[in-house]
Amino acid sequence: MSSGLLIALSVLLPVAGAFVVLALGKWPNAREAVTLITGGGTLWLVSGLLPYLREGARPRLDILEVVPGVQLAFEVEPLGLLFAFVASFLWIVTTIYAIGYMRGHEEENQTRFYFFFAIAIAGAIGVAFSANLFTLFAFYEVLTLCTFPLVTHHQTDEARRAGRVYLGVLLTTSIAFQLLAIIWTWQLAGTVEFTQGGILAGTASAGVLGAILVLFVFGVGKAAVMPFHRWLPAAMVAPTPVSALLHAVAVVKAGVFTILKVSVYVFGLDLLGALAATAWLAWAAAATIILGSLIAFTKDNLKARLAYSTISQLSYIVLGALLANRWGVIGGGMHIAMHAFGKITLFFAAGAILVAAHEKDISRMHGLGRTMPITFGAFFIGALSIIGLPPAGGSWSKWFLGMGTLEAGQVGLLAVLMVSSLLGLYYLLEVPVKAFFFKPPEDAHRPEGIHEAPTASLIAMIVTATATIGLFAYPDLAYELMSMVVPGGAP
């Protein structure tokens, strides 16, 4: 298959799958089978692009010229492929999980759920493979809009309010800031194509370029840099598989991916390092890292705590980009993958606890570890990865991010990373520790023996937990791809 066809199909296959899902709405088993097959096919198509990149090629697919000079086009580069890999692989796992969760929880409108889920994946892959800012922005908005029905899945008043915040923040930032930045870039550079080394260098004064950078960083609301983070906790009203895949992986990673992409291919690391605004924004990201962790501390609702943990971790990646050096970008890019596997495991566990034990609050999970050992074991492994401890994959990305701060001569930022990890140590590990070692609350009715979530959900959880450990032993692919993004010397 030609590379162009591979690119086209990896975006179109999930869309096609979505419509088959819609048609098969009356037969749940066939519907879910189609989702799984589509997921497998998408992963296969995406992995078919890897050999091209290893040969140093950048497969490109021009679809059409929307307005003169602005193409709707895809170009696969290593960072995008990494993101597409993560999204398409975890889609399969999440589907397996969702089969257990959605049926176990007796959710309504499941067909609509799987339909928009598939469209969201197509959106994420479209973002990953975008050849220019316009295409990226288009798929970014597709992703925003098609996740709205997922966030508001329950159609309650609470869901409607959360949906308002979700759409309000994401559309406001993207239209008011990001679009302005994109058009401004077009005005200055005469192109919006992603180019190695950047396109903005030398086009305007440092002040103007700094302003554009600020517009980009805050305009990508999906990266949840404070104060534009409120949408993420709000999105937690969605069913857990949505929180797991979209709000720990696809949507938020599309945000930080955009920031990495803009840093490397629109500004270029040399220009980025020279702007005064970069340093200021790095501290804004640092503030988000610390504040996110601190707020996570105060949350008793498990999903809310994970949401704030995500906000904090996303800013690690933003910070990595803004360090404007090789290690920062490699660490940031690898953290897309590492955080994805760790955080999805945590969300899977949170959903499993909700389905099996009907508990949402951490304070009511005391002693639950004896009833659900696999779930809390998986949670433990996921937590290790988020904190950055061996033997979990997260330790690699945090290692490189730390090296990036030193390379940039920013010891203060290294301290921020350390402090946040320490906070994470407490607020994440508290959950399994209390579940295993504390006595259950007196009014809790716990079943005798082991009572875990549905098997499908357990399988998914075990897969992601194993992969989290596997990524510690074999981080090679992620590292290989990221080193291609910023060529340079060996570590």
Add this chain to the structure above:
Amino acid sequence: MSHHLPVLLVVIPLVAAPFAALVNRPRVSWAIALGSAWWAFLAAFALLRQVMADGPIHYALGDWAAPYGIEYVVDPANAWVLLIVGMIAAVVTPYALLSIEREVPDARIPLFYAAFILCMTGLLGIAITGDVFNVFVFLEISSLSAYALIALGRDRRALTASYQYLIMGSVGATFIVIGIGLLYVMTGTLNMADLAQILPELEPNRTIPVAFTFLTVGITLKLALFPLHLWLPNAYTYAPSVVTAFIASTATKVAVYLLLRFFFTIFGASFSFGEMQLDKVLMPLALVAILTMSIVAIYQDNVKRLLAYSSVAQIGYMVLGISLASALGLTAGILHLFNHALMKGALFMAMGCVMYRVGSVRIERMNGLARAMPWTMAAFVAGGLSIIGVPLTVGFISKWYLIQAALEQGLWPVAVVVLVGSLLAVVYVWKVVEVAYFRDLDADADIQEAPLSMLIATWALVLANFWFGIDASATTGVARRAAEVLLGVGS
């Protein structure tokens, strides 16, 4: 035959109109209207292709050579407007069959179609003629028939709305005819090309600026530029659905065209914007229109009225593009004529479907309507996304050009206003979406999806919103040529 196309475009509907009234059978009258509308559409399309390929067409009526006879002149600018009028008429007429049977008493239906054809003829005539007095004649034909069409609304308030429009419209028309009279006194000609040649050669005098002012006020009243928009909301709200969809997509567009023709072709950009400093008047009014009218739209409970205020705001976008007086700004304004016709047409037609089934378009009657009328409400959402300016819709293309034009002149606050207008559109569109999708359907409501013929017409426009939003090369190409012709470069 093809040589006479410019005149046949107008004459065939003009002759057809009395027949529609005389046959006095609703369905036959409708068929005559359908034929006239499709004739106009196809002929306008042929003319546009011809002028884009071979340059302007001059047609002397009755072979009386200009400037003594009346001349029809077709160039990219007015061929574009002719196409908009023909296209909207061609889409609206099939839709009208059922909608009008429901909203207009049987006895008046033939009269309705006669007035409808006349209104279309008037609009086509204004656009195609190269003679300023002829403009006034056609303006009266279209306006008088529009008053009649609006008065046919089922709500008794349609009569007062129509009366209000009659008064305001007549004031506007009077101003225009005074302006034309003054021009004639000073130059002794009514031919546009002649005027354009003679005006710059005149000694400096006070009459021409006065003529200019009368024309400005008269035309801006017709195109409902804030604060001369007061007739519009009531007229759009109480007119039959078909009339609203047609007039909202065409009448104000033709008035904008008239503005372009007078200011650029006849007076010339250097007089209008240099000596008379028109931009200093138009730009603030346009900006105020965008902001205040979008906010007013948010507070409306009648969705047709909401869309009417949105139209006043959108007219602000067109006038803003014109007031920038650059090639890019004019392109943006001219492009938005077409794009706004597509989106507002689709939205008003979706509301017409609601009117057909529910009998009201008040927002409290639309609880849970998405369950009963999924296709209609999906069309509303899609049209709404276009108004917001989501990428891959026509609204985005308009915004892309408009912001670029503003940034080109360093007017970034103007760019910000355009984007804020988009965000306000999110609020008023989502207000309807929340009611239709998040509330429960009223228990006693027995509502079905709209009839197929109405849905197909509505969706034709919806799909056009996406088609021309994804591949905008044709529309932007024509708009750019039209802008060049008006600015007198490259032709």
